[in-house]
Amino acid sequence: MKLRVVVLGAGFGGLELASILSAKIGDQLDLILIDKNDSFFFGFSKFDVMFGKKTPEAVRLPYSSIDKPGVRFRQENVLTIDPVSKRVITDKEHYEADVLVIALGANYDVTATPGLREGGNEFYSFDGVLALREVLPAFAGGKVVVGVCAIPFKCPPAPSECALLMHDFITERGLRERSEITLVMPFGVPIPPSPSTSKALIAAFKERNIKFIPEAVVRSIDPARRIAILDEGQELPFDLFLGIPKHVAPDVVLQSGMTMNGWIPVDPVNLKTKFPGVYAAGDVTSVGTPKAGVFAEGSARMIAASILAEYFQGEMPAPYKGDGSCYIEFGGGRVGRVDVDFFSGPKPVGTYVEASAAMVKDKEEFGTVRAARWFCR
Numbered sequence: 556m557k558l559r560v561v562v563l564g565a566g567f568g569g570l571e572l573a574s575i576l577s578a579k580i581g582d583q584l585d586l587i588l589i590d591k592n593d594s595f596f597f598g599f600s601k602f603d604v605m606f607g608k609k610t611p612e613a614v615r616l617p618y619s620s621i622d623k624p625g626v627r628f629r630q631e632n633v634l635t636i637d638p639v640s641k642r643v644i645t646d647k648e649h650y651e652a653d654v655l656v657i658a659l660g661a662n663y664d665v666t667a668t669p670g671l672r673e674g675g676n677e678f679y680s681f682d683g684v685l686a687l688r689e690v691l692p693a694f695a696g697g698k699v700v701v702g703v704c705a706i707p708f709k710c711p712p713a714p715s716e717c718a719l720l721m722h723d724f725i726t727e728r729g730l731r732e733r734s735e736i737t738l739v740m741p742f743g744v745p746i747p748p749s750p751s752t753s754k755a756l757i758a759a760f761k762e763r764n765i766k767f768i769p770e771a772v773v774r775s776i777d778p779a780r781r782i783a784i785l786d787e788g789q790e791l792p793f794d795l796f797l798g799i800p801k802h803v804a805p806d807v808v809l810q811s812g813m814t815m816n817g818w819i820p821v822d823p824v825n826l827k828t829k830f831p832g833v834y835a836a837g838d839v840t841s842v843g844t845p846k847a848g849v850f851a852e853g854s855a856r857m858i859a860a861s862i863l864a865e866y867f868q869g870e871m872p873a874p875y876k877g878d879g880s881c882y883i884e885f886g887g888g889r890v891g892r893v894d895v896d897f898f899s900g901p902k903p904v905g906t907y908v909e910a911s912a913a914m915v916k917d918k919e920e921f922g923t924v925r926a927a928r929w930f931c932r
C-alpha cells in the first residue's frame with residue numbers, strides 16, 4: 556500500500572513538501588497536491604511585475620510542468636476540510652488521506668480597512684500588482700504612503716523594500732524632487748529580530764529622505780480627502796497609497812474548525828495540529844515565525860522529516876528551529892540578507908549580511924534552485 560498524502564496548497568510549503576517526499580519515497584508515495592491556481596509566483600516577483608521590470612508571464616511557474624514521481628497535481632478549489640476523518644472535498648473530487656497537510660497560506664481582507672479599495676492600492680495580491688502596473692507609470696509625483704494596515708503580515712521586509720524601490724522608480728522618472736515617501740510600520744524598527752538589519756534599513760531611508768513612522772498602522776483611508784488615518788487618528792495626506800492589507804486564513808480553513816484566533820495552532824516542535832495525522836505548514840499557522848516563504852519551506856522540511864520518521868518507524872527529527880534567510884531589496888541594484896533563527900535560543904536572533912550588487916545573483920539563484928527542485932524530476 557502506498558502512503559496517501561494530500562497536500563492542500565502548492566505554495567512554498569506545499570511544493571517543498573511534495574518535492575522532498577517524492578525524492579525520498581517516490582515509488583511508495585501517492586501524493587495529491589491541490590491548488591486552485593494554475594501557476595506559482597514567488598512573492599518577491601511581485602515587485603518586478605509592479606515596477607515594470609518583468610512581465611507577469613516571465614515570472615510564472617506553471618504547475619502543469621511538475622514532474623515528480625509519486626506526485627499528482629490537481630488544479631481544484633478546496634471547499635471543505637474534515638481534519639478528523641482527513642477527508643477533503645474540492646469543486647471536482649473527494650479525497651481521503653493517511654496524512655493531510657494544510658499549506659493554504661494567507662489571504663487578504665481589503666474590506667477590513669475602510670476606504671482602501673476605493674482610495675488606495677495594495678501590492679500583496681497578484682491582482683493588486685497588475686493594477687499597479689497601470690497606475691505607477693501614470694503617477695506624476697507627489698506624496699507616496701506605503702502603509703501596513705494590520706498585523707500579522709507576510710514578509711516583514713516587503714514594506715521597506717517597496718518604499719526603497721519606489722524611491723528608485725520615481726528618481727528614474729525625474730519625479731523625486733517633487734515627491735515625498737512615507738513608510739508606516741507597526742514595529743518599532745523595520746526588522747525587530749535583527750538590530751543590524753534594522754539599522755541598515757533606517758540608514759537607507761535617511762539617505763533617500765524616506766520618512767519612517769514606527770509603531771503605527773493605517774486604520775482607514777478617506778478616499779475623498781486622499782488621507783490615510785493611523786491608529787492615533789494621525790492623518791497622512793497622499794497622492795498614491797500603497798497598502799499592505801489585513802491578512803486572514805482562507806475561508807475553507809476558518810470553516811474547518813482548526814483555527815484559533817484566526818490561524819491554525821501547531822506544535823512548534825513538529826508542526827502537528829491537534830488532529831492525528833494532520834499537519835499545517837507556513838503562513839496558515841500561528842507557529843510564531845514570520846509569514847514568509849523561507850519559513851513555510853522550513854516548516855515543510857520539518858513535516859517531511861516527521862512523516863518519513865513515522866513511515867519508517869525511525870527516530871523523530873530534531874525540533875523545528877524556525878530559521879531562514881530573507882533577501883531584502885535595498886534599491887540601487889543592491890540586495891541585502893537577514894538570517895534569522897526564531898526557536899533555537901531564548902529569543903529570536905537575526906544577522907545582517909550587507910547589501911551588495913553581488914547578492915542580486917544569490918537572490919536569483921534562490922529562485923532558480925527552487926524552481927528546479929519543485930518542478931523537475
Ligand SMILES: Cc1cc2nc3c(=O)[nH]c(=O)nc-3n(C[C@H](O)[C@H](O)[C@H](O)COP(=O)(O)OP(=O)(O)OC[C@H]3O[C@@H](n4cnc5c(N)ncnc54)[C@H](O)[C@@H]3O)c2cc1C
Pocket residue numbers: 563564565566567568569589590591592597598599600601602631632633634658659660661678679680709710713805807836837838839846847848849850851881882
Ligand atoms: C510583495 C511580497 C514579497 C515577498 N517576498 C518574500 C521574500 O523575499 N522571501 C520570502 O521568503 N517570502 C516572501 N514573501 C512571502 C511569501 O510569498 C509567503 O510567505 C509564502 O508564499 C507563504 O508560503 P505558503 O506555502 O504558506 O503559502 P502560499 O505560498 O501563499 O501558498 C498557498 C497556496 O494555497 C492556495 N490556496 C488557497 N486557498 C485555496 C483553496 N481554497 N483551494 C485551493 N488552493 C488554495 C493558493 O492558491 C496558494 O498557491 C513575499 C510576499 C509578498 C506579498
